[in-house]
Amino acid sequence: MSDKIITISRQFGSGGRTVARKAADMLGIPCYDREIIQQIAEKSGFAEDYVSEQSEYMDDGGFFGSLGMYGPTTRIAIWTEQCQIIKDLADKGPCIIVGRCADYVLKEYHEDLLKCFIYADMESRAHRIVSQYGESPEKPEKRLKDKDKRRAAYYEIYTDQDFGDPVNYDLCLNTGTLGIDACAEIITQVYKNQD
């Protein structure tokens, strides 16, 4: 492999973003996460928070939900922009791309992709979003389930695949039992060994 790209899909609260950054640091390659949101926001004119939500979560009303300006046309425009930005980043050279269906968007890169899914048990994720992300300790499991549902719906609509189904990935790692550092280390090793 010459230009190898790592994609990190992750459950909310699993620490997947941290795993991605640590692996990128160890490998000395860039990690793209918030940068993708910023680029979409710049090019589309929408606020970053809006883009962040629309580029990974389905609204309660679904793809065709009647939400005024948040209709299907806007969603398709953001998706199209997102796909182009992800491909442009991948074309720049080795990197890690977090979320945003990059595993699917880059499917034509095939042999040069290492597709990872980062997840954890509900208890570890609830603990993480309260202790690390500063979320309310009031029923965090309920919010996680809601996030899971909307993220899965988004992924399924745009990719026609099931979010979190192992067959979409090369390796799936449980941060709840293995730990964040160990997961970053495994990805780093697999990446290096496949050179």
Added chain:
Amino acid sequence: MSDKIITISRQFGSGGRTVARKAADMLGIPCYDREIIQQIAEKSGFAEDYVSEQSEYMDDGGFFGSLGMYGPTTRIAIWTEQCQIIKDLADKGPCIIVGRCADYVLKEYHEDLLKCFIYADMESRAHRIVSQYGESPEKPEKRLKDKDKRRAAYYEIYTDQDFGDPVNYDLCLNTGTLGIDACAEIITQVYKNQD
């Protein structure tokens, strides 16, 4: 961890058994697979082939299917024997146990378990069962889907968990993209690093 046990759940045709044996060889620990069937057969008096089928696959008729001697009582007897044998093997020291819901049976070992799920895309598995297992090249995907369905039904009835759902495992590895040797190597490294 002192007595660390690796459990390998695997999709039929993914090469999970080979991954298990290679990892066991590299780690210098025993790998239990067919031995479990043999022990159940010896203790229960049933034929090995029958035990092999009944200890991992649900009949088409389901748990309460009316199949004469193959009824629920026999199934429970085999399951009970299987649980005891798996626990006894785990108590003997570090080892790898292939299939048979060992990840669930040994759940009380918790901290000392490394639970792996080995899978692959349908095309790789179809190629494998025809070229390596000598199965008929006639519609291998159909047989794989049937095996998947019956193995998942068995796992779900006995464990109340979804077969292949990443959250039941510490790591899930795709032999179709990573290759058999790389998967054995990853398991070996994770096992060693968690010592």
